[in-house]
Amino acid sequence: MHSFPDELLQGYANFLSGRFSREHARYRELAQAGQQPTTMIIACCDSRSAPETVFDMGPGEVFVLRNVANLVPLYEPDGGQHGTSAAIEFAVNSLEVENILVMGHGRCGGIKAALDPSMQPLDAGDFIGKWMSMLGPVPGQVGQNSLMTASERQTALERISIRNSITNLRSFPYVRQREQEGRLGLHGAWFDISTGELWVMDPESGDFSRPDIAAQ
Template identity: 75%
Template sequence: MHSFPEHLLKGHANFMDGRYAREKDRIRDLASAGQHPPTMIIACCDSRAAPEMIFDAGPGEMFVLRNVANLVPPYQPDGGQHGTSAAIEFAVKALEIENIVIMGHGRCGGIRAALSHTHTPLDDGDFIGKWMSMLGDLPAQLGQNALLTDSERQTAMERISIRNSIRNLRTFPYVAALEKEGRLAVHGAWFDISTGELWVMNGDGDFYRPDL
């Protein structure tokens, strides 16, 4: 049995002496009363794009789901095991979330794999390849534009993927119904790792940097 990572133990000790000590009452209230976050963030697993850090959020403020390349599959009640769909169901039906934000980011490895013409599976299962196939022929369509540089193509696909996930999210009947009633808002965002800038999506699907 391996020893628990020392840097994690030190991190927890810092948490107890710092944030927990400062927010102890709030955290204990959350433990007894339960969580009621107004916003769900669907983000990538990438360690450089943590939603809690980007939005400076405290305990109980956001319900966060992270998967490879922040993808949302279409609604498929087929009896399978769907982790992302289960989280969406819980957030919307049980927590009564008011906002869902699909947040992509720059230099996403999953998107890079989807765009690659020489993708080599990391393992025989090729779970990443199968997961990214959710994008269909969108990467191939983008790859046909020879005037785009690799970095331009990468950023474009990261943002197109966000729009595609929003489209898939709206195939969930209760999401579509609540959005139509004005009780749920769906948003898109893109985070630039290198600059820290946040770009948000407007109603036309364009990304812009909001004025603070």
């Protein structure tokens, strides 16, 4: 039988003596008053690109959903169990967030799997393969571009996937309505793990560029 991981216990001890001790009043307020984040971030499960760390957010400041490759499915109220859709529903209709950010990242394992048709499933259920299939034929189209290097194809699909997820967000009627009313903003960003660079998507063109943070 495995014991509880020592690194987690040590981390918890550091949390108690550090952040929790410094922000005890804040945690107590959150426990009593509930959470009121203004932004939802849909990010990848990848342990290297935690959005709370990247954006230096404290407790209660951002509502985070993480799944494989930060994908958003189409709105499908078919009675099935849809974890990502449930989180979006809660963030928009209950928390009434003002922004939703889809945050992709470099060297994404899910995107790499989608680009490699020869990759064998990790399990008989092939959950990753079925999940990534929501990108449709795009991975195959990008993968066939012989003028791009393998890393360029991966970066391209990582960014295309962000745009696709934002398009799928608009299939949720309450998301679309609030955006049209000016009460909700939809955003895209791509984070480079190796350099720490953040690339932000232009809402009109869909192009990605680095923001000027010197003025912040």
